[in-house]
Amino acid sequence: MGWATRTGVAVGVVLALAGGYAVADAYDVVPGVLTLEPPVPEPPPFPQAPGAAAAPPLEVELPALDDAAPVPATGAVQTLVDGLVADTRLGPRVGVLVTDAVTGDVLGAAGESVGHVPASTLKTFTAAAALTSPGAHTTLPTRAVLEGQETVYLVGGGDMMLAAGAGDPTAVNGRAGLGDLAAQVAGELRLTGRTTISLRLDDTLFTGPAVAPTVDPASVRNGYVAPVAALAVDIARLTDEEYAPRAEDPALAAADAFVAALAQEGVTVSGDVVRAPAPSEGQGRTVGEVESAPLGDVVAYLLQHSDNTITEVVGRVVALDAGLPGSGAGATQAVRAAVEGLGVDLTGATLADLSGLGDGSVVTPAQLDEVVGLLADPGHPRLRPGAVGLPVAGLSGTLDERYLANAGRGVVRAKTGSLPNVTSLAGTVVTADDRLLVFSLMADAVPDGGTYGARLIFDDFVASLAECGCSA
Numbered sequence: 001m002g003w004a005t006r007t008g009v010a011v012g013v014v015l016a017l018a019g020g021y022a023v024a025d026a027y028d029v030v031p032g033v034l035t036l037e038p039p040v041p042e043p044p045p046f047p048q049a050p051g052a053a054a055a056p057p058l059e060v061e062l063p064a065l066d067d068a069a070p071v072p073a074t075g076a077v078q079t080l081v082d083g084l085v086a087d088t089r090l091g092p093r094v095g096v097l098v099t100d101a102v103t104g105d106v107l108g109a110a111g112e113s114v115g116h117v118p119a120s121t122l123k124t125f126t127a128a129a130a131l132t133s134p135g136a137h138t139t140l141p142t143r144a145v146l147e148g149q150e151t152v153y154l155v156g157g158g159d160m161m162l163a164a165g166a167g168d169p170t171a172v173n174g175r176a177g178l179g180d181l182a183a184q185v186a187g188e189l190r191l192t193g194r195t196t197i198s199l200r201l202d203d204t205l206f207t208g209p210a211v212a213p214t215v216d217p218a219s220v221r222n223g224y225v226a227p228v229a230a231l232a233v234d235i236a237r238l239t240d241e242e243y244a245p246r247a248e249d250p251a252l253a254a255a256d257a258f259v260a261a262l263a264q265e266g267v268t269v270s271g272d273v274v275r276a277p278a279p280s281e282g283q284g285r286t287v288g289e290v291e292s293a294p295l296g297d298v299v300a301y302l303l304q305h306s307d308n309t310i311t312e313v314v315g316r317v318v319a320l321d322a323g324l325p326g327s328g329a330g331a332t333q334a335v336r337a338a339v340e341g342l343g344v345d346l347t348g349a350t351l352a353d354l355s356g357l358g359d360g361s362v363v364t365p366a367q368l369d370e371v372v373g374l375l376a377d378p379g380h381p382r383l384r385p386g387a388v389g390l391p392v393a394g395l396s397g398t399l400d401e402r403y404l405a406n407a408g409r410g411v412v413r414a415k416t417g418s419l420p421n422v423t424s425l426a427g428t429v430v431t432a433d434d435r436l437l438v439f440s441l442m443a444d445a446v447p448d449g450g451t452y453g454a455r456l457i458f459d460d461f462v463a464s465l466a467e468c469g470c471s472a
Contacts, residue, residue, distance in 0.1 A: 136296030156230025300389030
C-alpha cells in the first residue's frame, strides 16, 4: 500500500471517528458542545427589590366631608338652642354657640358673649398655643451631663412623662426612659473603668409656684394635679390609678429612680442627690439623652385624658419658647398671646391657670368656639393635631363612656369640662347631611347635685345636631 493510500485510509478513519464522536456528543454521551436537547429558556428578568416595587394606590377609607354639604337652617338650630337654654336643670347661666365649620356663620346662639367658667375646655387654648409654637414636632429632652470624671448632672427638659426603666417608642406617657438614659451613662463610664459617681439634679427649667395659687390644695391631695417640675416619672404618680397620689417633689423622685436605674447598670451613686445647675457648655459634656414624644402627641394626650399637670407643663414650654419665664404666670401670658395671635379676640377673658382646674378663669362661648374652630380649620394645618386629638364620643378619652346610645357616637369630637356646679363641652359634630359644625356649651350655675345630669342634657343636644337633616 502506497503512501497516498495509507494517508487516505488514515484520514477516513479519523473522519469516521470524528463523526462518531459528534454523534455521541449530540446525544450527550460524551462531553461536548453539541446537544439534541431543546434550548435552555431565557432566564426571567432580575427581580425588583420589594422596597423598589411601586405601591398600590392609596384608598380613602373615609371620604373627606364635602364643603357643599347642606348647611342646617339657622331657624332649626336656634330652636334647639332655645330649648336647651330653657331647661331649668342647667341653672340660670347657660351659654351656647353653634357655627358652621366651613363658613364660620352662626347657626344658633344664646349668651355667646357672656363670660363663663370654662373648666377643662380651657385646655383647648393651650393646645392651640403649643401647636402654633414651638410646634407639633418639638420634643422635650432629659439629659445626663458629665463634669470631670465622676460627677453626673441629671438635667430636666420638661418631660414629666418619663418611664422609670426602658422607654416605650409606641407610648406617649413613657416614651423616654430613665433606664435608657442610665445605660448611655454607664456605657460612657465603662470607657474609663469608673463605676461610682456623684449625682446632681438640675431642675431649674421651670420657675415660680409648682401649683397655681388658684388651685384648691385638696385637688393636689386627691391626685387631680401634680406639682409642675422639669422632670418626673409617670406624671409623678405613686400608683397606677389615673388620679393617683402624686410625689411631693416629682423631680427628686425622678432622680431617685435614675439612681436605681444606674444601679441596674452597675453604677453606684455615692452620697445623696444634690440640686445644682448643670455646668455650662465647655465645662461639662452630654453623655446621654432621651426625648419625649413629639409635642403634638403630648397635646393629644392632655386633651384625651384632660390631664391638668401636663397642660400646665405644656403651657410653660410655650412660655419658654416665647422668651418668657417658665412659670405659671409666664405660661398664661404666653398662651393668651398665642391665641390672640391666631386672631381670637380675648377681650374680657381671664386665664387664672391653663388647666381650668383653678378658680377665676372666664371665657365666653364665642371665644371657646373660635379656638375649637381654628383647630378644625384646614387653613391652619399645624393646629390639626388638636382637632384629631379631641376625645371621640363613645370611643375614646373622657367621652369614651358618653354618647353610647345616641346619634353623637363616633361623629362628635369634644373637650369636656366639669367642676362643682359647672359643665362645659366644646368640639365638632358631623350632621346627618355630612356638614361639620362647631359648638360650645357652657353652664356654670348648675344646681347642686345636677352636674351629671347636665352632661346628659348637653350630650342629647349635640346628638340632636348630629341627627339634623334640617337644611334650609
